[in-house]
Amino acid sequence: MGDNPEVLIIGAGPTGLMLACQLTRLGIKFRIVEKNKGPTIQSRALAIHAASIEIFSQMGIADKFLTLGKRTKAINYFVKGKIAQRIPLSEFGKLLTEFPFLLMLEQSKTERLLIEFLGQHGHAVEWQTELISYTQDADQVHATIKHEEKGEEITKADYLVGADGAKSIVRRMLNIPFGGQTYPINLFVLDCKVNWNLADDEMYIAFSDYSFAGFFPMPEGRCRIIGFVPKEVSEKEDITFEDINNGFSKRMQMDVALSDPHWISMYHAHHRYVSQFRTGRCFLAGDAAHIHSPVGAQGMNTGLQDAFNLAWKLAFILRQKGKGNLLDSYEEERLPFAKRLVKTTDRAFGITVSNNPFLKIMRMKVAPRMLALILKLNFFSGFIFKNLSQIGIRYEQSLLSRNASYGSFKSNAPKPGERLPYIKFEDASAKLLNLQKKVNGLSLHLFIFSTNDPQSDEKLLADIAKKYESVITTEVIYRISGTKNLYTSLGISKTGCYLVRPDLYIAYRSNGLNANHLKDYLSTFLVS
Incomplete structure (x- = not known):
């Protein structure tokens, strides 16, 4: 080679x-x-x-x-064939990402x-x-x-x-070592057509008195179904569409009909790391x-x-x-x-599949009511979307996030180790921009926020970044009418900076400009 x-x-x-x-x-x-x-x-x-x-x-x-792909805009919680609760993903995520849905x-x-x-x-x-x-x-x-x-x-x-x-x-x-366990429950995964009177761009998690199934919309009018293998066929090495389809509607207590299978398989779920x-x-x-x-x-x-x-x-x-x-x-x-x-x-998963009578009551009666209360609170709805979509992953304890903040920030300002938030703002020509789009993934990106004061440390920061010019891209964003919301969202009072990693995570931030502090931070993991 x-x-x-x-x-x-x-x-x-x-x-x-x-x-x-x-x-x-x-x-x-x-x-x-x-x-x-x-x-x-x-x-x-x-x-x-x-x-x-x-x-x-x-x-x-x-x-x-x-x-x-097929955009999935909501997740529905079904109990015995009826919608008990609906989680509108698109609503919860529209201010958090450019892509507020499951694809x-x-x-x-x-x-x-x-x-x-x-x-x-x-x-x-x-x-x-x-x-x-x-x-x-x-x-x-x-x-x-x-x-x-x-x-x-x-x-x-x-x-x-x-x-x-x-x-x-x-x-x-x-x-x-690859520690963990294999669940003793036989599950099936099936791609087929689903005939019912429900929206085809939403997901359905369904519980019945006898079983469980998840329905995931797919392109071309098909649906992915994951659920329990019926006991009467659970000992078979290979299952067929007929094994699942026979009595499926009755087991799920739903008015649903399956047809046109494309793929079916039986498997055991695992949890290991x-x-x-x-x-x-x-x-x-x-x-x-x-x-x-x-x-x-x-x-x-x-x-x-x-x-x-x-x-x-x-x-x-x-x-x-x-x-x-x-x-x-x-x-x-x-x-x-x-x-x-x-x-x-x-x-x-344990709560989902358990035969424990108490957990069954939780699934069928308590969980929908709890969801109804939680979904009324903006904090929890955002929390649900961030964790499900993985945009809420944090590396705050990483060595790259240590001693990585200078100045005083409000508690809700983005922190080192967090994903760069989805923020839209206008440049001097009133063009609407997405801050994330400026990070190209090839280098660290240093955003310098400045009032264009000749006495500021803006040039000193740029000079420091120049020593690492092969791995740091520098961009100055001045405070104008179109960028005020950007400054506010990032917690920048007058001047400051955010250093963003190629993978869209915040490496460093400062409210106020301190060239020496940034220099010391960069020296911990970069070679000039």
Whole structure:
């Protein structure tokens, strides 16, 4: 294959493909290998959350996803065939993101769009190629890979990333524990037509006296259904559409008819996560590092965020612009989130499937009333959307968020370790802009807020950023009528700055300009 790659990616599912796409944008040499013959032809993971669409937007491919996908504007809580409560996602999220909905798109199409992006930039997945073994030393990873036709090959890389799924060979070779459990309940996943008198752009979580099912709208008039496998067929190795369809309406106590099945499978849900995301020059990402129940449809999205978090850090290190602790922050940020997510989805799934009479009453009678009260409070509605969509993920305890704030801010001002908020403002020509769109994902972005006072430290900050000009983009936003709401939203009184990471997270902020404080912060993880 000629020159050795800087990064060797094992696995070409959504996580591995996203990492490859990000490294492509960042100009890093890589190889991505996958043991399968090609991308999946099954629908598999379906829901794409706002945080993931924001990544696609930064890549310039969000419109392709939006064109192919199905926007889901609400989640409905059904009890015995009747709507007990409705969660209007679009209403809750319209001021929080450009994409206030769940996008339903089959994993097979998501993978193909990412593969298309790679192809347009001169890269390709090496299919039917698997990792046989590897070793690592202080300087490199030495890997033996095997292509089905070409045989074995030894390659070297600066880093190796295992994005090879729940049965990860990389994780196994690293001897990293994958603690957790498998739920003893048989679940089915079915893609088919659903005939009922309900909106086809909303999601339905349905409980009956006998069973449970989730209905997820799909493109082309189809629906994804996840639910319990009936007891009478639960011992079968493979289930059929007829096994699920027979008596389905009666079990769910709903006026619903299923038809035209495209795909059906039986599976067990799991909740597991690794004890560490990294050993030396080898990293884990996606399902290789964490798997969880289907509650919240978080799996694929979490893997995409892993890749987005890791890619720019690898690039900075490989270009000798970052210090070693920058890579340490990957595990420091993503492992605590994986733990919280697994525990949260585990609790929610346990409540959903439990046969405990008390929990059954909670599901059927108490939960709808609690939701009704919660949804009346703006704070809780925003909280629900932020956590479901993953735009509420925080890295406040990260080493990149320490000593990263100067001056006094109001408590509601965005903090280091939080995602850059979705804020619209007008420039001098009255053009409406989205602050997030200014972050290109290739460098840190330093927003300097100034009154254009020649006595301010604006130039000093710009001079400091210039020392890191290959990894910091600087932009001055003056206080004019169109930017007042931006200043207010960010908690900037007169002057200040926000430094934003390539992955749209706030690295540093100041209310007032202090060049030395910013200089000290940057020196903790960057090489000038």
